[in-house]
Amino acid sequence: MADRAPDPSESICPYCGVGCGIEYEPDTGKATGWKGPVNTRGEICPKGAAAWEIVDHDDRLTQPKVREDGRLVSVSWETAFERIESECSRIVSEAGPDALGFFASSNCTNEENYVLQKLARAIGTNNVDNCARLCHSSTVAAMGDRFGAGAMTNTLEDLREADVYLVAGANPAEQHPIVFRSYLLPSIREGTELIHVDPRTTDTTDAASHHLAVRPGFDIPLCNAMAKVILEEDLVDERFLEARVERVRTFREFLSSVDIDENARLAGIDPDELRAAARTYGEADRAAIFTGMGMSQHHCGTDNVHALLNLALLTGNVGKAGTGVNPLRGQNNVQGAGDIGALPDVLPGYRPVTDADAREAIADAWGFEPPATPGLTEVEMSHEFGDSIHGAVVFGENPAVTEPNANRIRDRLGRLDCLVVLELFHTETAEYADVVLPGSAWAEKGGTVTNTDRQVMRMRPNAEPPGDARRDLSLLCELGDRLTDERFTYESPKAVFDEIRTVLPQYGGMSYAGIGTGSQRWPFPEGASEGVGVLHAEEFANGRRTAELRAVDHVDPVDPASDDELVLTTGRVLQHFNSGALTRRSGTLTRMRGENALQIHPDDADDRGIDDGDTVEVTSDHGNVSIVAEVTPAIRRGTVFATFHFAEPLINRLTGDTLDPVAKIPEYKHTAVRVTVTS
């Protein structure tokens, strides 16, 4: 892209972590793709092509609102800010700064999130998190622990070189469409084999040569059995083990107790199919793992990823092109929201808040020291609403739809003394707000976002926010100025980025000019000429030459299904995005069959007298919903699937409170339910 003249309207898609270049054309009101660093031919998916609709939508919030006598009424900015100031200062003086909680936004820029986490810490709390907690916190925990960095080990570009893709618990054909179509599929057409581990047959499975339709929650026995096949059939990379891996003997001992047939049975897979897939992965010269929510969103999410990491280490598939372990990140800036420190336990650059040197270093830049006690994670904060947390600021998230056990979450949202919501639309969460601040959509803001393969790219405004709505960054800076003793007077997003560079060593060598209409990839320390593509090549990101193999035991689901119950797992479809706040309002995204239905296997449907199109009642220990049944062999027997994109039926009324003990990620992928026909 270096030879292109910078064009001020080039921005980045507001949806997924692929980070395609799109631009808004005010004259026509449409959005088109430009030749971005990822979508190098300007190609975009249906959501990107429909992203213009949210910019000039009739439902956009155009005025600040505050709650008076139970109703939200439009007010001036001054009145809205005064309400926030008086409520927050009352809460802090009565109950201390930890009585406030801040939800950052992985749909928003690095600069905006940086300001939000800094203002929380200036008030004196580390209660700040973003919804990376709900996607890949378990992956980040496992990979951070073993490899020293939680991000994609490789780049989309070099992953074209793989001979085998092992895609576990992800559906890139629908969730990362341009990665799938422009990177994976062309390689697959040229002979790269795809192993797909997913209880459902999806568009991704259509390109696979092996499909392991695992029982939800049983990926650990599957991975352990694959590891055993690799060992038994001499497919381990002895030279790599010798040079780069520790605890090899202990791991071999652990595998000696693994029974391949027994594990395959537990995972619900034919042992021969499992063996064949393990061979394909193990024999490849270069094999790359992609992982997603099917692995990460479990009570054992961190262990699931540990079990995957073992496969990569055993076969020497780390530190070179076309290999590695690659978590496909969620929103357009979920990677960056973590990098810049919108997390309760770490400061910008993943330095622990408990590390006195890290606090001191950042105090030099900030002029104040952040608190030393880790804050609460997102769901932990929600569970404290009305108890230890009295006030919350929710920036660009819709937890009333997306957090698990929605009945409990909604009850908790209602118990806050003061809920401030920064939004584009009047969402289900805004229903509970005491103050609603109208912010800016993607085409109305400047700043940077960091995509799934660590590329930092620039967004540029090409429209003004509607009515009295304001740019998110200016809004957050004013909040900082009003709620703290610090100064949040930044002239522009660039001024914030220049500060980020000084406190975040991974971004130290970057600049707005250097990024231009291309990208810069972290790690890019100050003084370097460019960022690093393939991580862990000579040493791991933690500076160590070696990583360890780790024995991982299967743990049964916390909520096992009894004989008359089924296991509900949840996820996504191509045309909708997360809580649906944006995509449900689209007039151009075509409705898909099954987008708002319960997938159920024909045999399970038969047992219950359910026909395709019937309305069924789904009940868990936490709640119940009515939903239309889609009878299909695309889902394995004993399992049902629904998306969580709709407020009606609200699928998260069914999911429960269990969190992974390490990463605190919710169990979204395994809930025991009863399904009965109602019509």
Ligand SMILES: Nc1nc2c(c(=O)[nH]1)N[C@H]1C(S)=C(S)[C@@H](COP(=O)(O)OP(=O)(O)OC[C@H]3O[C@@H](n4cnc5c(=O)[nH]c(N)nc54)[C@H](O)[C@@H]3O)O[C@H]1N2
């Ligand atoms: N179209 C679209 N794209 C999106 C999003 C969206 O909402 N819509 N959201 C973005 C975000 S925030 C994220 S985090 C990513 C998520 O992207 P993905 O990780 O692809 O998302 P999911 O559909 O939640 O889950 C992936 C697959 O896991 C499978 N699965 C369920 N349970 C299990 C299990 O126990 N084991 C295994 N191995 N697989 C299982 C499901 O059947 C599903 O096909 O997508 C991003 N991109």
Ligand SMILES: Nc1nc2c(c(=O)[nH]1)N[C@H]1C(S)=C(S)[C@@H](COP(=O)(O)OP(=O)(O)OC[C@H]3O[C@@H](n4cnc5c(=O)[nH]c(N)nc54)[C@H](O)[C@@H]3O)O[C@H]1N2
């Ligand atoms: N059952 C089940 N539940 C799940 C999951 C699952 O797989 N199954 N997945 C989980 C995952 S991985 C995730 S990431 C979460 C997602 O959960 P959320 O982040 O709550 O979902 P979104 O719909 O992305 O919410 C983004 C909100 O920000 C607003 N917004 C968008 N852009 C901007 C902007 O530029 N400025 C401002 N001010 N606001 C903006 C939108 O209007 C929208 O309301 O859902 C989680 N919930």
Ligand code: SF4
């Ligand atoms: S693949 Fe993702 S980033 Fe690209 S256009 Fe589609 S939703 Fe946007």
Ligand SMILES: [Mo]
């Ligand atoms: Mo996500």
